[in-house]
Amino acid sequence: MKAFMQSLKNDKxxxxxxxxxxxxxxxxxxxxxxxxxxxxxxxxxxxxQGPNAQFLFGTDExxxxxxxxxxxxxxxxxxxxxxxxxxxxIGGLVLGLISGYFQGKIDQIIMRVMxxxxxxxxxxxxxxxxxVLGPSLTNTMIAIGIVFIPVFTRLVRSAVMSVKENExxxxxxxxxxxxxxxxxxxxxxxxxAPFIVQVxxxxxxxxxxxxxxxxxxxxxxxxxxxxxxxxxxxxAYMEFAPWTILFPVTAIVMTILCFNLLGDSLRxxxxxxxxx
Amino acid sequence: xxxxVLFGVSIVIFIALRVIPGDVAATILGTDATPxxxxxxxxxxxxxxxxxEQYLQWIGGVLTGDFGESMRTGKEVLPDILDRxxxxxxxxxxxxxxxxxxxxxxGILAGIKRNSKTDFSVRVISLxxxxxxxxxxxxxxxxxxxxxxxxSPPVGYVGFWEDPIRNLQILFLPALVMGTSMAGAVMRMTRxxxxxxxxxxxxxxxxxxGAKEKIVIxxxxxxxxxxxxxxxxxxxxxxxxxxxxIIEQIFSLPGLGQLVLTGINQRDFTVVQGxxxxxxxxxxxxxxxxxxxxxxxxxxxxYK
Numbered sequence: 001m002k003a004f005m006q007s008l009k010n011d012k013x014x015x016x017x018x019x020x021x022x023x024x025x026x027x028x029x030x031x032x033x034x035x036x037x038x039x040x041x042x043x044x045x046x047x048x049q050g051p052n053a054q055f056l057f058g059t060d061e062x063x064x065x066x067x068x069x070x071x072x073x074x075x076x077x078x079x080x081x082x083x084x085x086x087x088x089x090i091g092g093l094v095l096g097l098i099s100g101y102f103q104g105k106i107d108q109i110i111m112r113v114m115x116x117x118x119x120x121x122x123x124x125x126x127x128x129x130x131x132v133l134g135p136s137l138t139n140t141m142i143a144i145g146i147v148f149i150p151v152f153t154r155l156v157r158s159a160v161m162s163v164k165e166n167e168x169x170x171x172x173x174x175x176x177x178x179x180x181x182x183x184x185x186x187x188x189x190x191x192x193a194p195f196i197v198q199v200x201x202x203x204x205x206x207x208x209x210x211x212x213x214x215x216x217x218x219x220x221x222x223x224x225x226x227x228x229x230x231x232x233x234x235x236a237y238m239e240f241a242p243w244t245i246l247f248p249v250t251a252i253v254m255t256i257l258c259f260n261l262l263g264d265s266l267r268x269x270x271x272x273x274x275x276x
Numbered sequence: 277x278x279x280x281v282l283f284g285v286s287i288v289i290f291i292a293l294r295v296i297p298g299d300v301a302a303t304i305l306g307t308d309a310t311p312x313x314x315x316x317x318x319x320x321x322x323x324x325x326x327x328x329e330q331y332l333q334w335i336g337g338v339l340t341g342d343f344g345e346s347m348r349t350g351k352e353v354l355p356d357i358l359d360r361x362x363x364x365x366x367x368x369x370x371x372x373x374x375x376x377x378x379x380x381x382x383g384i385l386a387g388i389k390r391n392s393k394t395d396f397s398v399r400v401i402s403l404x405x406x407x408x409x410x411x412x413x414x415x416x417x418x419x420x421x422x423x424x425x426x427x428s429p430p431v432g433y434v435g436f437w438e439d440p441i442r443n444l445q446i447l448f449l450p451a452l453v454m455g456t457s458m459a460g461a462v463m464r465m466t467r468x469x470x471x472x473x474x475x476x477x478x479x480x481x482x483x484x485x486g487a488k489e490k491i492v493i494x495x496x497x498x499x500x501x502x503x504x505x506x507x508x509x510x511x512x513x514x515x516x517x518x519x520x521x522i523i524e525q526i527f528s529l530p531g532l533g534q535l536v537l538t539g540i541n542q543r544d545f546t547v548v549q550g551x552x553x554x555x556x557x558x559x560x561x562x563x564x565x566x567x568x569x570x571x572x573x574x575x576x577x578x579y580k
Binding site for chain 2: 112117122123130132249252264
């Protein structure tokens with residue numbers, strides 16, 4: 001871990017991404033302290049005001065403080081992406097381990113089901129799941145989580161299959177170690193590198209999908225301060241109040257950018273093929 | 277492979293839409309409907325049958341080209357899907373072409389001139405392309421155009437065969453947004469596959485034989501780099517198809533994505549299940565075409 005942090009420090013681009021994410025996390029955790037107002041507090045006399053000393057990022061069409069909404073929006077974004085990626089990663093890890101380790105019929109069944117899910121474009125699958133569950137914050141997390149399961153399953157499965165070729169595993173099987181113990185002690189630690197890279201990239205994907213679903217009105221529901229919701233609501237006023245979209249857009253782009261920067265660096269760091 | 281997957285898709289989408297809480301008949305008729313009219317409407321839609329019979333009826337129809345009728349408008353679903361698909365398809369193709377024009381030359385250039393200023397700028401641009409969501413780009417672009425040129429996207433849609441120029445005018449901006457969003461990923465893939473190929477021994481051999489750099493790049497490196505590039509292009513076309521849902525909404529284009537979205541909002545099962553199945557069909561078909569292209573580009577890859 002120490003060596004890992006050291007090499008991350010040496011990689012300037014990845015380090016910038018890491019610091020950026022850290023910043024978003026701090027903002028999200030300290031949102032109630034950082035934000036001067038409640039995200040839903042309405043200031044009737046200050047509707048659509050430009051940035052000023054009282055309202056740092058201006059106010060929106062209902063007279064709410066955009067700065068506070070962007071700050072609390074970080075909370076929503078991180079909450080959705082962490083939960084969604086958690087669902088997708090754990091689901092995919094379990095299915096991929098079973099599929100890749102035991103192979104045979106169970107592998108066939110799991111992979112055919114995954115093929116079916118792969119036949120939907122991501123956003124369409126998420127939309128369909130939302131249509132079934134109904135739009136809400138929780139259901140957005142579940143929908144995005146389910147969308148990620150096939151990606152993780154396929155990744156873990158192929159990593160497990162290549163680890164299985166190693167002699168230390170054959171010998172573990174030969175001396176009669178219990179399969180669950182082999183999976184936990186020998187297989188899982190050895191597939192972590194590609195898994196972690198995928199987690200980082202999925203986090204940025206989740207933030208993007210959440211913003212997209214909320215933008216379409218099928219994700220996080222108003223008055224919850226999601227960046228996607230803010231962007232969609234301000235489209236009607238943006239020509240005479242550009243600040244209403246400028247700040248949520250910047251927040252979305254910067255956050256996704258930082259996750260991608262870190263994800264790229266991690267891939268270069270952890271992929272032995274690229275090390276040379 | 278294609279057919280079982282599509283059957284799977286049809287079952288998943290059909291069952292999913294049937295477990296939605298709430299009664300479609302009640303949503304359509306409103307609160308003052310009598311139990312008799314509700315029962316009658318359910319019967320008309322076949323909703324009183326057991327779910328497997330409903331599925332068999334629907335899939336039987338689909339196989340003969342009858343996707344059923346919209347629960348809202350009573351119109352046939354398939355002609356509507358095909359009309360709207362024409363728009364979505366045109367948009368997707370235009371976006372894909374724009375992204376290739378931007379991405380492939382820039383990716384190649386960055387790969388050849390590794391670690392140069394060009395390489396650095398291409399990497400920054402592609403990273404931005406990957407990180408800026410298309411709806412954010414679209415919104416900002418509309419804002420900038422409107423503020424600096426008082427330009428607003430044309431309202432109303434005109435088909436290509438009615439007025440090709442007007443049609444392209446309408447689709448250009450949405451296609452540009454989707455194309456630039458996609459270009460980032462294609463650029464990255466092009467660059468890294470060119471880099472990977474240029475490191476290989478056969479390239480050194482060709483260079484050692486004194487081949488011109490142009491021949492090395494175009495006849496050898498590029499041809500071999502095409503396979504990973506094609507993979508990402510195939511995947512991206514799928515992403516584009518999904519992305520049209522949002523872009524069509526922003527630019528008010530009556531495409532397939534918008535049909536799905538209105539269908540979901542109005543609980544119009546027949547429309548949603550038909551349209552989603554159709555999109556999945558196109559998506560799977562594109563992936564199949566990409567696979568077939570592989571074996572053309574790399575004869576070592578064969579399919580049973």
